[in-house]
Amino acid sequence: MIVKETFHIRRTLPFVRFDLLLAAVSGTAAYLLVDLAGLRWLALPSLLATVLGTALAILLAFRANTAYQRWWEASTIWAQLTGQCRTLVRVARTVTDAKLADPAVDPDTVHAWQRDLANRQAAWAHSLARQLRGQDPTPELTRLLPPEEAPLVLAADNRPAVLARLQSQAIFRGYAAGILTGLDNFQMETALAGLSTQQALAERMSTTPIPRPHDYLSRMFVHCYVVVFPFAAISALPAYRWLVIPSALLIAVFFRMVERVGASTEEPFANRTQDVPITALATNLERDLLELLDVPQRPAKPVPVEGYLW
Secondary structure, eight states, X not given: OBOOSOOOHHHHHHHHHHHHHHHHHHHHHHIIIIIISOOGGGOOOHHHHHHHHHHHHHXXXXXXXXXXXXXXXXXXXXXXXXXXXXXXXXXXXXXXXXGGGOTTSOHHHHHHHHHHHHHHHHHHHHHHHHHHHTOOOHHHHHHHSOTTTXXXXXXXXXXXXXXXXXXXHHHHHHHHTTSSOTTHHHHHHHHHHHHHHHHHHHHHHHHOOSOHHHHHHHHHHHHHHHHHHHHHHGGGOSSOGGGHHHHHHHHHHHHHHHHHHHHHHXXXXXXXXXXXXXXXXXXXXXXXXXXXXXXXXXXXXXXXXXXXXX
């Protein structure tokens, strides 16, 4: 996610260099052919540039708005699963701390169960973030999971789903050991069910892009307008017709940047500079879960790198 307020020009030029070249060639051709060579029939009505520009602006605005809605939905999904993870660990600690007064229950067993539950839930968040971005979660899983669980999870195709199963089994082991009683396990199972729903929503967001024809046509319409604009705009310039060249360059930059902003934010889990910073959010969640158990050793808080938070 971009957290800085300013951008260097060299960061933006790669997104528009083709359109700048196209605009320079088209604008120069319009000036040479219409103004210098006298081929007046190539000068299109200026109204054409107005009508096409208005239609293109509406299309690009719709594209950018749709992309932002996807980004916001992805951010909402992660916020909800973060809240449910905190609720799961908070409820787990509350109900199991109540068992510490029972002399038949070993306090060390309770604390170890709480710590394993929190670590496993943090591993779930890390594995989901890595899965959505197509990255390897081995460092986080080997650090957080017991030695007997880590190989099992790493060998799975859907690691978060396997971790959810292990979490469910741990809950029922706690029930069998007397750490949990009554309806404690059902409360935590309800939280796990909500997390599975949020995982499915995140996976849908990751695997279902905006329809490709929509992306392709938006890009092609921008290219076409950049080519047509100089030949339509030059007819509205009675003098200094060479100004059609810088005008075409400005139009290319404006329309192309709007189109690229929409294209770059439509995949919020694609590990790009504009996406939702789920790696940092997963680390913050791990910190929160361990803090709920009063664990002092927690990972460092993520900080932006050169204005980008991952």
